[in-house]
Amino acid sequence: MLLSDARSIGRVALPLYLSMVAVSLGALVNTAALGRYGTEALAAFAVTTAVYFPATAAVAGAVRGVMPFVAAKADDPPELLRVVRNGTWLAVFVGVPAALAVAGAGVIARAGGVPAATVAQLGPFPLLMAAAMLVGGFGSTATSCLVGLGRSKVVMRAGLAGAASTAVLSPLLVWKLGLNGAGIALCTANLVSCLITVSGLRGRLPGRLGRTIHFGQIRELAKVGIPMAGTVLVKFAVLGVLTVAAARVSTTAVAAHNIATGLAGLTFTAAVAIGQAVVPLVSTRTEGVRRAVIAGLTITVATLAAICAVIVLGGAERLFTDDPEVRAAVAGLLALLVVVVLADGLQAVLGFGLAGLKRTTPSFVIFSGCYGVLAVIAVPAAQHGLTGLWAALAAANLAVAVGQGLAFRRASNL
Known part of the structure; x- marks a missing residue:
């Protein structure tokens, strides 16, 4: 099954x-x-x-x-x-x-x-x-x-x-x-x-x-959709804060940060596609809801791991810059980039699982809380260089993934 x-x-x-x-x-x-x-x-x-x-x-x-x-x-x-x-x-x-x-x-x-x-x-x-x-x-x-x-x-x-x-x-x-x-x-x-x-x-x-x-149904649709929109806006805002924090480190650091962010974003797109494909299965079932999300998580891990392997082994940073210092800085982030992408992908699929159950407000609250903390600690974390900044981002994504998992488990029991 x-x-x-x-x-x-x-x-x-x-x-x-x-x-x-x-x-x-x-x-x-x-x-x-x-x-x-x-x-x-x-x-x-x-x-x-x-x-x-x-x-x-x-x-x-x-x-x-x-x-x-x-x-x-x-x-x-x-x-x-x-x-x-x-x-x-x-x-x-x-x-x-x-x-x-x-x-x-x-x-x-x-x-x-x-x-x-x-x-x-x-x-x-x-x-x-x-x-x-x-x-x-x-x-x-x-x-x-x-x-x-x-x-x-x-x-x-x-x-x-x-x-x-x-x-x-x-x-x-x-x-x-x-x-x-x-x-x-x-x-x-x-x-x-x-x-x-x-x-x-x-x-x-x-x-x-x-x-x-039918304004009543529009409100129902909005109750599911607006928290999803809010999550997107929170993510954009906090990633902007991280870019500012990287810029405070050095010109090389912000250039490397932008390249790594671009690579992460392109890879994360696969998780968004998989998460959306999970929604119809979850929303049309009374049983097997968790199985559908587990299947989505399994595909996500396999897909993102394959893309990350191409990025790490293929030297993808060379496509973006000829500056050896920037390349070295990006290469130094690749291990953390893999953690960031995998955690972000898992939380995205779990978030779409909650969307299939029409319960997106818990997802928004979890994301806002974890990314709110990330926004606060971004500048102090950047004092340890890009490694500190991306370690904070990885920790935030892992926290969101755990929170989303707990929220989905609770919602799928109701």
């Missing part, structure tokens, strides 16, 4: 992972195109994406609350339509404030002390990113619904199409229009992905969504 669950999870998780990797590679193309266009444009892009990426991740987290409801109603067409419709309204309610925050990136940057010359480069770019944010919110809702229905291949096609759009359009439009070209390329890519996911979802629904709003 465990093997059967593992196969079911793998069939859903692999297309999701490929989609996420494709989107990440598309983002790198955008950054590379801007880097070649000009340093000022790249700096302005970074200022806006400092708001855009957390906002996008928060909206995606919020609408993931739809997954267990969709999975539970897959065989009840009227209720399935109702859930999808109200999930779409949830995307509106969380997406509009997020888009407004992105549109105000210039104001936020100015208040944060960003040089006026950089802010002046923005122009209408934040508005383009806000539009991309809104479109992406609808696409994330459709993605969550498709994952809940076990239809992740549609998500993969959408991710690949969006990444291809970025890869083709970004170099062309940035060359002609600069920063605004990057915004148009991203909007187009998000629109392409959104149309594919929405079309794929509509083809699996038994009728039209309609316009009726």
Whole structure:
């Protein structure tokens, strides 16, 4: 039975992972195109994406609350339509404030002390990113619904199409229009992905969504999704604190820290894909809930260990820098990076297990508590160099994993 669950999870998780990797590679193309266009444009892009990426991740987290409801109603067409419709309204309610925050990136940057010359480069770019944010919110809702229905291949096609759009359009439009070209390329890519996911979802629904709003169910969806969004925001905020702490050590240290963080983030994506694939199994069962999560944890450990082996043995840091000091600093972190990634992957799958049970508030509380402590001790830990900082991060992730495990055990007994 465990093997059967593992196969079911793998069939859903692999297309999701490929989609996420494709989107990440598309983002790198955008950054590379801007880097070649000009340093000022790249700096302005970074200022806006400092708001855009957390906002996008928060909206995606919020609408993931739809997954267990969709999975539970897959065989009840009227209720399935109702859930999808109200999930779409949830995307509106969380997406509009997020888009407004992105549109105000210039104001936020100015208040944060960003040089006026950089802010002046923005122009209408934040508005383009806000539009991309809104479109992406609808696409994330459709993605969550498709994952809940076990239809992740549609998500993969959408991710690949969006990444291809970025890869083709970004170099062309940035060359002609600069920063605004990057915004148009991203909007187009998000629109392409959104149309594919929405079309794929509509083809699996038994009728039209309609316009009726059920605020009671939207509140139920939000109770599951908003804590997930909160967890994402806490993680972004505390990782920002860690970057500041690394910058206090030295220029070499912050460069090495950013490379290690990038490697960890790319690897962690696999755990997110596996965790989402666990949700439909958990939310549709009265028995075998723990078995589904154990299967997810087993796949996660095997997958992350394989990726980490490639990173450690393949000298992945060489792809990011030619500076021997930075390379040496990253190499010195690799053992801790493996612990960080494995612990983060385990806690993510357990967190999605709680999402499948529609109990995400304990997960948010545990994550906030452990990462809150990490934020407090980050600067003192950095006095021992990057090793001290990453040891603190590893300890925080291990604590979150233990807390998530205890919370899931208790919730699955109810």
